[in-house]
Amino acid sequence: MNAEPVVRVHELSKSYNQGRVQAVRGVSLDVSPGAFLALAGPSGSGKTTLLNLIGALDVPDEGEVTVAGGRLAELSEKQRTRLRRQRIGFVFQQFNLVPVLTAAENVSLPLEILPGTTRESRRRAAVEMLQRVGLEGLGDRLPSQLSGGQQQRVAVARALVKNPPLVLADEPTANLDGATGIALIDLMNRMRTDQDVSFVFASHDPRVLDRVDTVVEMVDGCIRQ
Numbered sequence: 627m628n629a630e631p632v633v634r635v636h637e638l639s640k641s642y643n644q645g646r647v648q649a650v651r652g653v654s655l656d657v658s659p660g661a662f663l664a665l666a667g668p669s670g671s672g673k674t675t676l677l678n679l680i681g682a683l684d685v686p687d688e689g690e691v692t693v694a695g696g697r698l699a700e701l702s703e704k705q706r707t708r709l710r711r712q713r714i715g716f717v718f719q720q721f722n723l724v725p726v727l728t729a730a731e732n733v734s735l736p737l738e739i740l741p742g743t744t745r746e747s748r749r750r751a752a753v754e755m756l757q758r759v760g761l762e763g764l765g766d767r768l769p770s771q772l773s774g775g776q777q778q779r780v781a782v783a784r785a786l787v788k789n790p791p792l793v794l795a796d797e798p799t800a801n802l803d804g805a806t807g808i809a810l811i812d813l814m815n816r817m818r819t820d821q822d823v824s825f826v827f828a829s830h831d832p833r834v835l836d837r838v839d840t841v842v843e844m845v846d847g848c849i850r851q
């Protein structure tokens with residue numbers, strides 16, 4: 627398999643506080659299509675910083691990130707925003723659902739800023755995604771009326787509804803109990819196969835690390851070889 631990597635990171639560095647904290651130091655990494663990969667390593671090792679750089683949520687000091695064929699540094703702010711909205715799904719530790727919107731409205735939200743969708747097509751896509759993540763019939767509930775595991779499933783549905791080639795998930799199981807966390811990872815693994823999407827996790831959760839295909843260990847902002 628020689629398919630183009632969905633993510634290419636080349637000698638990437640990022641520091642905070644005028645260089646006093648070197649969060650990511652000279653990291654290079656390729657993520658192939660269909661990958662199920664975790665950035666592991668202790669708290670403070672740079673996992674979230676690297677994930678945010680890949681997701682175009684932050685800008686590196688040095689080095690290159692290419693996502694789905696787009697070299698982030700060569701894109702305008704507007705193009706970068708479009709790439710992030712259309713091509714990357716995000717799942718966070720705290721679920722980050724909009725509390726005043728229903729589950730179905732949360733799922734259809736990313737489609738509202740895409741061209742060429744109608745209210746009806748968005749509604750249908752949300753209903754179908756909720757069914758695929760095992761939440762059929764719960765689309766009218768508010769996040770506060772769902773369990774943590776159900777809320778994270780809504781977040782997975784929201785990340786996948788635009789059919790992105792890449793989903794970035796930062797500690798997605800950290801707020802879920804044992805079996806719920808495992809079920810969520812298994813769900814994402816099924817979606818990965820069904821929908822032909824790559825997942826990159828930042829996690830030190832053994833439930834995640836036992837189930838991914840590739841573990842990339844970070845230490846002090848570097849990848850341990």
Ligand SMILES: Nc1ncnc2c1ncn2[C@@H]1O[C@H](COP(=O)(O)OP(=O)(O)O)[C@@H](O)[C@H]1O
Binds near residue numbers: 649670671673676
């Ligand atoms: N916004 C920030 N400002 C200053 N320092 C930060 C910021 N974000 C992260 N750091 C520091 O960068 C290092 C890497 O953090 P992070 O990427 O969050 O690691 P991890 O996700 O592995 O816990 C840590 O030393 C952390 O304190």
Ligand SMILES: [Mg+2]
Binds near residue numbers: 673674675796828
């Ligand atoms: Mg982190």
